Amino acid sequence: MPHPHLQTGGRHISKVERQLRPLRPPPVRNPDTHPLLPFHLSLLLANVEGKDPAGRWEQDPAALPLLLSRRVAETWNGSRRPERPQWLQARLAVPLGVRREKKLPLLCLQEPRARINTEEHVDAADQEVILWDHNIPEDILREITKPKEVPAESVTVWIDPLDATQEYTEDLRKYVTTMVCVAVNGEPVLGVIHKPFSAYTAWAMVDGGSNVKARTSYNEKTPRIIVSRSHSGTVKQVALQTFGNQTTIIPAGGAGYKVLSLLDVPDENQEKADIYIHVTYIKKWDICAGNALLKALGGHMTTLSGEEISYTGSDGNEGGLLASINMNHQALVRKLPDLEKTSHK
Ligand SMILES: Nc1ncnc2c1ncn2[C@@H]1O[C@H](COP(=O)(O)O)[C@@H](OP(=O)(O)O)[C@H]1O
Ligand SMILES: [Mg+2]
Incomplete structure (x- = not known):
């Protein structure tokens, strides 16, 4: 999909991007701590935003993982302008057109004292950045009322931008998920599992909240x-x-x-x-x-x-x-x- 680009100050930016300025100042963060809650929520946003995630996946399987992982990266960095989903959709269509290989691109602006581990790797040539607007949806705020902060060096983030790759190649889409996890001192604390083809997201935070629960009964004898x-x-x-x-x-x-x-x-x-x-x-x-x-x-x-x-x-x-x-x-x-x-x- 062609996308309009304007040259400003020696840098190419999109027309849509330009229209969205001016934007709010970056949030102030204590560099020694890691705000678990906003980070987690940003992952949720990254997972659920966009008009038609499944449609985007059909267009290009890299779209959602890329959106997700860039949101992750951006939130981690915590200092960029907010953007809008429409902008993301338009902007993403351009670089993704050429990426149909199995391995998907991921941009990680790695926080120096924390670790981000992912199945996919950063495309060093890719300078694009996708941003989180720092608005936390009401339904999530209702669930998690107390944000937590932990030392940044205690955090390890695990990202799977496309799980069930084998099944995806066989067009068995119901199995496909994107996943993000935050571990603190090695313990899994925040988990997000998103099903792009059902537009369903499950998330939970240990001692925090969740949008999903266990079933009422399980068969222990003949499971x-x-x-x-x-x-x-x-x-x-x-x-x-x-x-x-x-x-x-x-x-x-x-x-x-x-x-x-x-x-x-x-x-x-x-x-x-x-x-x-x-x-x-x-x-x-x-x-x-x-x-x-x-x-x-x-x-x-x-x-x-x-x-x-x-x-x-x-x-x-x-x-x-x-x-x-x-x-x-x-x-x-x-x-x-x-x-x-x-x-x-
Ligand atoms: N023996 C193995 N070695 C490496 N990865 C494995 C594996 N067994 C399972 N996995 C990975 O775990 C995920 C679930 O596997 P399965 O569908 O077989 O249960 C898949 O992730 P990806 O699809 O992200 O590669 C798969 O590649
Ligand atoms: Mg996997």
């Missing part, structure tokens, strides 16, 4: 177990061995989708399960947001041997995954077979 359809490893054998041959196994794409299957999600394309098990290696950006959501709602996501996963340091989790909510998680861990016998890789 429906949701597992990977494309990185399954020995998971079916493990599940049947643990819970018996009558157990229902639901193969599904995406770690974000599978966590949502444990919750009360008002989306007709969302299957429901009682337990999520994964036995192969998995990256932390695939699981951090789901872990934060579950933790905030009273659930658990651990390795198969019941250990908490630390969302700092290395980007891989090698101990497999067991996720549940409103169940005796430790009892589930004890039931699982000794997985030394099975491969985690």
Whole structure:
């Protein structure tokens, strides 16, 4: 899509951008602390804004992750002008036209004392910046009334701009999510899982608030177990061995989708399960947001041997995954077979 550009002061800016000035001054921030709440909310905004996210995805799969990740970057930087969604849409269409490869671009203006880990990487040539207007929607403000601040160096951010990539390439769009997670001292604290093709966003903050809840009942005896359809490893054998041959196994794409299957999600394309098990290696950006959501709602996501996963340091989790909510998680861990016998890789 062609987009009008004007030359001003040696810099190309869009006509729409120019019309939006003058704008409010940048917020004042204490550089030693990290405002968890606004950051989190900006991610939500990044996820839900725009007239037709699914439509944008059909035009170009990079659109939403790019919008999301740029919002992340911008909020992190915390000092730019606010913008409007219409502007974002117009502006994004230009650079995205040429990016249809599987790996999606991401711009991270990294805060020097915090870490941002993402499946995609910064395109150094890309100077565009997309901005958050610092308006927090009413429904979110109602849920989280007390903003938190934590030392910036304690924060690690995990971003998956496109989860269920394999399924996306097979046009199985219901599995696709974008995810952002903020961990503090390695503990998952804020999670956002967005389904671009359903325009549904689940978010939760540990000791903060959420827009999603657990279902009212789960089947602990003969659970429906949701597992990977494309990185399954020995998971079916493990599940049947643990819970018996009558157990229902639901193969599904995406770690974000599978966590949502444990919750009360008002989306007709969302299957429901009682337990999520994964036995192969998995990256932390695939699981951090789901872990934060579950933790905030009273659930658990651990390795198969019941250990908490630390969302700092290395980007891989090698101990497999067991996720549940409103169940005796430790009892589930004890039931699982000794997985030394099975491969985690
Ligand atoms: N053994 C493995 N090695 C690397 N990534 C894995 C993996 N198993 C699962 N994943 C990643 O975890 C996400 C969910 O996987 P699955 O759909 O198989 O459950 C996918 O993320 P992406 O789609 O972001 O790559 C997938 O690539
Ligand atoms: Mg992923």
